[in-house]
Amino acid sequence: MKYAFTIFAVLTALLLSYGLYQALVVAPTEQTMGDVQRIFYYHVPSAWTAFCLFFVNLVASIWYMVRRNLKADALALASAEVGVVFCTVVLVTGPLWARPVWGIWWTWDLRLTLTLVLWLIYVAYLILRKFSTSGQTPVIAAVLAIFGAVDVPLVYFSIWFFRTQHPQPVIGGGGSIDPRMLHAFFINLIAFSCFGALVCWSRYRFEIARRDVEERQALESLMEAGGAR
Amino acid sequence: MNYLFAAYAATWMIHIAYLGWLARRYALLRRESDELNKR
Numbered sequence: 279m280k281y282a283f284t285i286f287a288v289l290t291a292l293l294l295s296y297g298l299y300q301a302l303v304v305a306p307t308e309q310t311m312g313d314v315q316r317i318f319y320y321h322v323p324s325a326w327t328a329f330c331l332f333f334v335n336l337v338a339s340i341w342y343m344v345r346r347n348l349k350a351d352a353l354a355l356a357s358a359e360v361g362v363v364f365c366t367v368v369l370v371t372g373p374l375w376a377r378p379v380w381g382i383w384w385t386w387d388l389r390l391t392l393t394l395v396l397w398l399i400y401v402a403y404l405i406l407r408k409f410s411t412s413g414q415t416p417v418i419a420a421v422l423a424i425f426g427a428v429d430v431p432l433v434y435f436s437i438w439f440f441r442t443q444h445p446q447p448v449i450g451g452g453g454s455i456d457p458r459m460l461h462a463f464f465i466n467l468i469a470f471s472c473f474g475a476l477v478c479w480s481r482y483r484f485e486i487a488r489r490d491v492e493e494r495q496a497l498e499s500l501m502e503a504g505g506a507r
Numbered sequence: 508m509n510y511l512f513a514a515y516a517a518t519w520m521i522h523i524a525y526l527g528w529l530a531r532r533y534a535l536l537r538r539e540s541d542e543l544n545k546r
Contacts (some may be wrong), residue, residue: 302515311509314508316515317510321514367522370517370521371514371517374514374517375510375514378510404520425526441536453508473522477526477529480529481529484529484533484536488536491536491539491540495539495543
């Protein structure tokens with residue numbers, strides 16, 4: 279398992295390097311926006327990875343609600359935390375792209391607002407997990423995650439069904455794209471997906487180890503208390 | 508061009524900060540685990 283992780287990490291690093299090269303060197307400069315359009319190669323794959331991680335969180339939360347499986351609960355927490363990191367990247371790179379193109383950093387457009395709400399929902403989820411001391415915390419968090427996940431399709435389809443400032447989808451939206459741009463985009467999409475999976479895997483292993491240490495500490499305290507009597 | 512580099516730099520700074528935080532928590536956990544093993 280340790281070798282699988284190392285091999286996966288090396289492959290991901292190579293893919294990310296290749297993706298960066300494709301995005302900055304190989305992909306042609308877009309005619310209207312110029313070089314700033316290259317933010318697309320990081321912005322969209324980050325959003326995709328965040329959505330995938332929130333989907334993992336949803337599945338793990340449902341799994342926990344049905345089976346009360348502690349590993350599913352650990353996976354739900356790991357995927358939500360890493361998803362928030364990727365969603366933060368989306369919310370930072372978006373305004374950095376909007377400023378030179380739209381002339382503003384932010385607008386209360388439907389997709390932008392829903393993305394911010396999505397980020398806030400999962401930040402609330404993490405705060406709940408961190409500070410709630412109730413034994414019911416995993417159940418409450420799972421319910422919040424299940425309802426919170428409803429925002430993911432709303433964010434995705436908001437530009438399909440409503441008129442927004444955010445650009446229409448390049449792929450599947452009826453427009454055409456240079457094959458070199460498409461190649462750079464897909465390489466980065468795969469690279470970011472692998473990176474997200476790798477970080478989520480690390481975070482999941484950490485969570486399992488943390489719970490094990492906590493359990494051993496609690497057992498030790500009980501034994502010490504028993505010995506003192 | 509500045510916005511492009513700012514976006515790419517911000518992306519990696521966020522990821523590196525998170526990975527650094529995770530690595531530090533890992534190191535603390537390992538220390539706690541070692542202490543438990545010693546007892």
